[in-house]
Amino acid sequence: MNLDLRIPMGLMFSFVGIILAAFGASTNSTTALYEKSLGINVNLWWGIVLLIFGQVMFHTGRRANKQLQKLPPPSSDSTPRRSH
Numbered sequence: 001m002n003l004d005l006r007i008p009m010g011l012m013f014s015f016v017g018i019i020l021a022a023f024g025a026s027t028n029s030t031t032a033l034y035e036k037s038l039g040i041n042v043n044l045w046w047g048i049v050l051l052i053f054g055q056v057m058f059h060t061g062r063r064a065n066k067q068l069q070k071l072p073p074p075s076s077d078s079t080p081r082r083s084h
Contacts, residue, residue, distance in 0.1 A: 004065055010058025013050050021047025 024044025027033055033043055 002065060002068060004061040005062030006057045006064070010054045010056070010061060013054030014058060015052030015054070017047045017052075019047070019056055020044075021051060023047070 020043050024041050024047050028041055028044065031039065
């Protein structure tokens with residue numbers, strides 16, 4: 001089974017990042033919401049960070065899968081030998 005965990009992880013982080021960045025962008029004009037964070041829109045910035053991280057994970061996982069597909073399949077005559 002050739003499942004690289006970076007692909008679903010990247011998709012999940014990208015999805016959460018998009019949702020968080022969209023929420024931050026839509027509430028950007030609400031200053032009362034961001035008073036506790038010194039006026040910084042943390043939802044927007046962390047959404048962007050999660051989106052970038054998710055895309056890096058996804059693309060490195062895809063690149064590794066493409067490199068694995070280029071390798072020749074293992075030979076079937078290499079069965080493990082038992083030494084007695």
